[in-house]
Amino acid sequence: MLIKRPEDIKPSEITDQSVYKSRRRFLATAVAAAGMSIGGGLFYRGGDVHAQTAAGKKLAAYKGLPLGPFSTDEDLSDYDDVTSYNNFYELGTRKEDPARNAHQLKTSPWTIEVSGECDKPGTYHLEDILDKQPLEDRIYRLRCVETWSAVIPWVGFSLGDTLKRFQPNSQAKYVYFETIYDPKNLKTQNIKVLDWPYREGLRIDEAMHPLATLAVGMYGEVLPNQNGAPLRLVLPWKYGFKSIKSIVAIRFMREEPDTTWNMLQPREYGFYANVNPGVSHPRWSQKRERRLGEWLKRDTEMFNGYGEQVASLYSGMDLTKFF
Numbered sequence: 001m002l003i004k005r006p007e008d009i010k011p012s013e014i015t016d017q018s019v020y021k022s023r024r025r026f027l028a029t030a031v032a033a034a035g036m037s038i039g040g041g042l043f044y045r046g047g048d049v050h051a052q053t054a055a056g057k058k059l060a061a062y063k064g065l066p067l068g069p070f071s072t073d074e075d076l077s078d079y080d081d082v083t084s085y086n087n088f089y090e091l092g093t094r095k096e097d098p099a100r101n102a103h104q105l106k107t108s109p110w111t112i113e114v115s116g117e118c119d120k121p122g123t124y125h126l127e128d129i130l131d132k133q134p135l136e137d138r139i140y141r142l143r144c145v146e147t148w149s150a151v152i153p154w155v156g157f158s159l160g161d162t163l164k165r166f167q168p169n170s171q172a173k174y175v176y177f178e179t180i181y182d183p184k185n186l187k188t189q190n191i192k193v194l195d196w197p198y199r200e201g202l203r204i205d206e207a208m209h210p211l212a213t214l215a216v217g218m219y220g221e222v223l224p225n226q227n228g229a230p231l232r233l234v235l236p237w238k239y240g241f242k243s244i245k246s247i248v249a250i251r252f253m254r255e256e257p258d259t260t261w262n263m264l265q266p267r268e269y270g271f272y273a274n275v276n277p278g279v280s281h282p283r284w285s286q287k288r289e290r291r292l293g294e295w296l297k298r299d300t301e302m303f304n305g306y307g308e309q310v311a312s313l314y315s316g317m318d319l320t321k322f323f
């Protein structure tokens with residue numbers, strides 16, 4: 001498969017997103033005129049945005065994908081909000097920094113170093129991984145620990161199926177991920193705001209869950225750099241910090257790996273980080289959340305609303321202890 005990276009896309013080709021947005025604006029205006037309310041993202045379903053583009057126009061990178069498992073039909077968050085309000089400390093620590101510094105991240109070429117308890121370790125090109133994985137539109141919620149949330153149509157594929165290709169052995173109880181370390185270009189990595197590189201981990205059964213996603217795009221397009229290009233995790237039942245961006249290394253491990261936020265503040269951020277309105281962050285309640293683009297807060301759901309799918313992973317565990 002030929003992967004379209006942002007720098008390969010000519011300006012004349014970047015039409016889909018603007019068509020998508022202007023169409024939404026048009027419909028929003030029409031509905032407002034009719035005296036009704038409207039939510040975001042009523043019009044994006046499994047790639048049909050692209051069917052709406054004018055004939056002959058270049059289509060976005062990822063179109064007409066099947067809808068992935070457990071996708072929500074809630075209103076989508078606005079593309080502009082999702083790409084301008086980010087946590088990505090490699091590109092700066094304020095929410096507006098990652099969009100502004102996005103150019104600091106060089107996403108081509110991109111390789112992923114696979115190591116540890118597996119039979120097929122090695123250096124894999126991103127293209128090679130993508131060649132083997134059927135892409136889907138996976139419309140999942142993302143809930144940040146700072147109590148904002150979003151509904152995003154990710155373009156992604158199964159983390160578990162990808163990991164199986166590397167043939168983890170019976171010692172592989174955990175899997176560890178690492179983000180790019182490139183202080184020459186990623187200027188914030190010259191400051192010790194955290195112990196670079198950013199790192200995350202999962203228990204192997206969590207990683208094998210069908211909701212666990214590797215994403216390469218969103219809204220039918222290649223991932224913008226500020227959202228974790230070219231390859232990131234999406235774990236919709238966990239707080240956002242588990243969804244590590246711009247992954248360059250995967251390691252199968254026997255022991256629970258170190259994880260960035262747990263290393264920084266173990267009292268505040270646990271290894272599991274499952275969305276749980278019943279367990280407060282020491283400095284704030286986790287009971288409510290604000291959807292990007294909305295004013296009123298809404299109640300946060302256990303496991304971010306994915307309890308039916310994932311609760312069994314944690315049966316018998318005290319989730320106030322393993323937070």
Ligand SMILES: Nc1nc2c(c(=O)[nH]1)N[C@H]1C(S)=C(S)[C@@H](COP(=O)(O)O)O[C@H]1N2
Pocket residue numbers: 082085086087088089090142143144145179198226227228239240241242243244245246
């Ligand atoms: N490498 C890396 N990954 C990261 C982060 C980061 O700072 N660096 N921030 C995390 C946090 S706290 C959140 S809430 C999500 C935000 O993803 P988004 O910007 O696409 O909404 O990315 C996560 N992944």
Ligand SMILES: [Mo]
Pocket residue numbers: 087143144145146239240241
């Ligand atoms: Mo977060």
